[in-house]
Amino acid sequence: MRNHWGSRFGFILAAVGSAVGLGNIWKFPFITGMNGGGAFVLVYLIAILCCGLPILMAEFLIGRHSQKDVVGSFRELTPQSKFWKSIGWLNLAAAFIILSYYGVVAGWTLDYLFKSVAGSFAGNEPEAIAGMFGALVTDPVRQLICLTGFMGLCLVVVISGIKEGIERWNRILMPTLFAIIFFMAIYAMTTSGAMEGLRFMLYPDFSKLTVNGVLEAIGHSFFTLSLAMGAMITYASYMDKKEAIYPVAIRIAFLDTLVAIVAGLAIFPIVFSVGMEPGGGPGLIFKTLPQIFATIPLGGVLSTLFFLLLAFAALSSAISLLEVLTAFMIDEKKYNRKKATIFMTIAVYLAGIPSALSYSTFGNVKLLKGMEILDSLDYVASNFMLPIGGLLIAIYTGFILDKKISKAEITEDGSGYLTIFNIWFFTIRFIAPVLVFLVFLTKIGVIKL
Numbered sequence: 001m002r003n004h005w006g007s008r009f010g011f012i013l014a015a016v017g018s019a020v021g022l023g024n025i026w027k028f029p030f031i032t033g034m035n036g037g038g039a040f041v042l043v044y045l046i047a048i049l050c051c052g053l054p055i056l057m058a059e060f061l062i063g064r065h066s067q068k069d070v071v072g073s074f075r076e077l078t079p080q081s082k083f084w085k086s087i088g089w090l091n092l093a094a095a096f097i098i099l100s101y102y103g104v105v106a107g108w109t110l111d112y113l114f115k116s117v118a119g120s121f122a123g124n125e126p127e128a129i130a131g132m133f134g135a136l137v138t139d140p141v142r143q144l145i146c147l148t149g150f151m152g153l154c155l156v157v158v159i160s161g162i163k164e165g166i167e168r169w170n171r172i173l174m175p176t177l178f179a180i181i182f183f184m185a186i187y188a189m190t191t192s193g194a195m196e197g198l199r200f201m202l203y204p205d206f207s208k209l210t211v212n213g214v215l216e217a218i219g220h221s222f223f224t225l226s227l228a229m230g231a232m233i234t235y236a237s238y239m240d241k242k243e244a245i246y247p248v249a250i251r252i253a254f255l256d257t258l259v260a261i262v263a264g265l266a267i268f269p270i271v272f273s274v275g276m277e278p279g280g281g282p283g284l285i286f287k288t289l290p291q292i293f294a295t296i297p298l299g300g301v302l303s304t305l306f307f308l309l310l311a312f313a314a315l316s317s318a319i320s321l322l323e324v325l326t327a328f329m330i331d332e333k334k335y336n337r338k339k340a341t342i343f344m345t346i347a348v349y350l351a352g353i354p355s356a357l358s359y360s361t362f363g364n365v366k367l368l369k370g371m372e373i374l375d376s377l378d379y380v381a382s383n384f385m386l387p388i389g390g391l392l393i394a395i396y397t398g399f400i401l402d403k404k405i406s407k408a409e410i411t412e413d414g415s416g417y418l419t420i421f422n423i424w425f426f427t428i429r430f431i432a433p434v435l436v437f438l439v440f441l442t443k444i445g446v447i448k449l
């Protein structure tokens with residue numbers, strides 16, 4: 001008997017845990033601010049509805065129907081086709097690559113958590129605090145310690161299984177994450193930057209919204225829902241047949257979006273309250289915010305809470321990818337869970353070492369477009385593997401998979417959701433693939449904006 005989630009709530013928490021990650025906490029707020037605030041939020045909601053949600057439902061139906069790992073799922077559903085089986089392998093490869101470098105970035109959040117607890121920011125000059133980031137990434141030993149620590153945590157969670165490990169941990173991680181982020185947003189509203197922060201995030205300035213912004217919204221809509229990396233297929237394979245797909249999927253999309261918006265409302269007022277500019281990229285989190293935490297009242301507490309929030313978000317996302325790899329070893333290679341988890345953690349850990357040493361020992365190694373190892377891997381995964389994977393999943397469920405199967409899954413064997421199925425079927429055939437394809441063409445430079 002395949003393991004299952006203990007409850008529907010447990011499954012939702014785990015899937016939200018996978019979806020809510022660094023993408024929500026710093027990427028979404030920032031691209032929103034840059035692309036016209038509320039105008040972008042609106043476009044993003046449409047992107048979630050037209051692209052993210054339909055592909056999420058497609059992954060859920062694939063996983064729940066097959067009750068297999070990501071590679072086994074496609075084999076089970078279309079045994080006659082070698083080509084479509086390869087989507088499973090592509091998803092598996094994406095999970096492996098993404099986890100290998102995400103573990104490094106997640107390790108940085110652990111390092112900053114310890115710095116916060118130790119009070120390392122307080123009383124330091126801004127330049128000294130900004131310099132701590134450079135010092136961390138160029139120190140090979142500390143990089144390896146951080147990576148080891150983080151992958152060790154992932155191992156501890158996944159080795160204990162679905163209900164006892166992943167679900168149990170997410171029951172702690174997710175409510176804490178929600179509590180911290182709402183607390184920080186409320187605190188942020190009491191600062192002098194509240195109005196400016198709200199305006200930056202929510203005022204709909206359509207003049208700032210470009211075609212590029214729209215494509216960015218579409219691309220982000222499926223990165224943020226952890227699509228095309230096997231996570232949602234694998235998690236859904238532990239779903240009970242009696243749990244309906246649509247209501248669960250819509251809740252996950254809603255909660256993921258909520259966290260992203262609240263994260264912006266927590267971060268920007270604090271940044272504006274001290275008159276700073278919200279820079280993009282890792283600098284916002286690892287340089288600007290620590291500088292601010294060093295000066296504001298309760299800064300030490302806020303800093304600890306903030307990096308705890310990031311570490312929790314990173315951990316709950318990373319374990320979903322480790323589970324993709326572990327489930328593959330269990331289902332396909334017949335390993336037991338203990339052996340499968342240890343094997344895959346070590347494999348990902350070894351693959352992560354070059355990324356961890358990207359800015360130190362291997363600083364001179366430039367792979368793509370002059371980028372370091374970690375950045376190159378991120379570039380390949382986000383710009384190629386995920387859009388191609390998403391596109392193929394949409395085409396697969398829209399045109400290749402027997403319609404009887406998808407209809408039975410989404411309408412829960414004809415017991416309801418027929419209109420939802422019809423809308424979903426149209427979107428997954430004609431809207432989502434076109435949108436994802438456009439994003440892909442832009443990212444690889446075929447369409448120039």
Ligand code: PFF
Nearest residue numbers: 019021022023224226317318
């Ligand atoms: N949904 C995640 C995010 O928005 O950050 C994407 C993700 C990244 C999931 C890395 C899992 C992971 F290991």
